[in-house]
Amino acid sequence: MSKEMEGADKVFKALADPNRRKVLDLLYTNNGQPLSSLCEELDMQRQSATQHIDILIKANLVSVVWKGREKLHYINPVPIYEVYERWVRKFEQNRLGFLHDLKAQLEGENHGKT
Incomplete structure (x- = not known):
């Protein structure tokens, strides 16, 4: 190991x-x-x-x-940050990208109006 x-x-x-x-x-x-x-x-x-x-x-x-x-x-806090970088951040990026795309799609359909 x-x-x-x-x-x-x-x-x-x-x-x-x-x-x-x-x-x-x-x-x-x-x-x-x-x-x-x-x-x-x-x-x-x-x-x-x-x-x-x-x-x-x-x-x-x-x-x-x-x-x-x-x-x-x-x-x-460094070891916690290293765990975040290795195990959390990569999953968070995908989720945030999805939410960004969803927001853009919804705003596009509504022309920015809620």
């Missing part, structure tokens, strides 16, 4: 769990949070939260920066 596919598998695995998606939502809203803040919002024990965050780190969806003695967590 290629390195790119392994990375995508880790991203999909990480995104499959609702708790990990919540971590990403929390970091999107307030980036750079310590584990204690994330645990408060997740309503789970520190050990469980750490396991979820470790999976996000291994998938490169979260990065860690030490600020003094504090470990801050930041969202990394």
